[in-house]
Amino acid sequence: MRSFSADEVHAALDYPSLVEALRAAFRHSHEAMPVRQSYEVGFNGAPAHLLTMPAWERGKALGVKLVTVFPQNAVRGLGAVSSLYVMFDGETGVPRALIDGEALTNRRTAAASALASTYLSRPDSTTLLMIGTGHLAHHLPEAHAAVRPIERVLVWGRNGERAAALVAKLNEKGLAAKAVADLETALGQADIVSCATTSTEALVKGRHLRPGTHVDLTGAFTPKMRESDDEAVLRASAYVDTRAGALAEAGDILQPIAAGLLKPEAIRADLHELTTGALPGRRDDTEITLFKSVGAAIEDLAAASLLVSGAGPVAETSRAAAPRARG
Template sequence: MLRSYSAAEVHAALGYPMLIEALREAFKRDGEPMPLRQAYEVGVNGSPARLLTMPAWIRGEALGVKLVTVFPQNAERGLGAVSSLYFLLDGETGQPRAMIDGEALTNRRTAAASALASGYLSRADSRTLLIVGTGHLTPQLVAAHRAVRPIEKVLVWGRSPQRARALADALVRQGMNAAPLVDLAEALSHADIVSCATTSADPLVKGEWLRPGTHLDLVGAFTPQMRESDDAAVSRSRVFVDTYPGALAEAGDLLQPIAAGTWSADSICGDLHELTNGAKPGRLDADEITLFKSVGAAIEDLAAASLLVSEGNPSSHARPPERGCAATKA
């Protein structure tokens, strides 16, 4: 029987400690490489519009696909530019099991992946988190990072000071010690973890501003034309990615330094599969700068969707649906 899950149900059910562990198990195990995100132009009369698909499967257990539409002209209609749904199907019969709000699922699993990486790459005593960006994902990043590190203060920077202030105020109302800052260089001088979730096409975080021991979490830029850090930030860091194929196809933060000849793909120190199974070490000392670049992986959606459905069906806990599949190096 097909069940629908609203955004509120997704956020209520997928607590970060258990979601982070579900992603850890999903990435840890060897499995088939999943297809990269596919994009199709679907606009009419020259209007820009795209359909994105992200499928993933665990043979005999679960299948899933996320459908995303991007219609920039929707602003003229009073509608959001991005819409998303996730469909989970049974891996043995192919029968539909769940239809899930795609934005909520994406935000939860994206933040959980960043926190998973932070557990290996940030300093264990990290207490100050800087959020760069003020969109819907940023509160989730705060909650996820707080699930793995003893965060005592949250700093917020955005290109709109008003929106940065509003986000900081919202966090304060949730009981956090949060404050907006208008000078990004100054904010970086205080941060132990920097989490960026923007749609910037130009570098925001400069390598010269990063202090020793910082962990840089780059989430927002997801095309070769976008970036949140400059070449110096990448060159100064030990760089990790969610998956090799995805990062080397879509991550402008890495592809642009590669194209400029200032950095090499051979310098990537590991992916989430290698971090979670112990094949590659994470942080090596307290002074190094670490960088995690994610562009999103379909296995994250499948693991999160499977966990969501299993939470509503206790009998399914005996067979964890995320087993048997992980991102693998191309």
């Protein structure tokens, strides 16, 4: 069994290859995967959760991501979220790989947004606004730039130092990025708005979006969280990664439904329907589109399969250059 570190995951899973792997996975996903399960495992009055995300491709591969959320870790100087991905052979059930879960999640989440962008953003999109400065914010602009001709990245975050650090990192990757203080103005300048936060109050206001904008919402992964207001959702054509996941966890969708402003049928399509061509994506250059993802286990399996197979062009170099520990 191979063990893959975070650095190996990032080096091997280049975005063009990963986007195409996810496209194939969603296109051929004939079997619905279980919605993420959460178990309360706290002690001494402190909350904590164990999450499980299984997926399989019969006869080929199966895997499960194990995630723990311990909010009290901050006082210990530790991150609140930890995760591992375990992949098994689909014919024998024998373990094949143990993979750093956070790196795998960040790469596949950003790639899923880029995949949706190929159907929903305008092909001539050149300006991206990144809202949020966390770990995922380091990956989303790079992923979008792999499928659209991004020339400028605007970065907005509540913490100025973290925004500056993100700008510096994006510049190192060859993306022309700068921090912005006025979110309202930035929303009106962006062709693509990518948001990755744990906000419970809307940051993306519908009245500030210009026609033709694509909104990419990847944070806010519980019904109580949201990154967009009702007007943004109602002005836009709404799409999701999976209908089951969005209708179970996505506050950006569930809160307007609960308020009687939106019906579940208003969701235009999910990634399976987009990749198969069963339902259309963007219809014209003035349409506002909105993609809401909460994460799907099929994305983890597709990314893990690509990693283990060494199918990506960078993966072959990485495999030869860096020997992996064995489990």
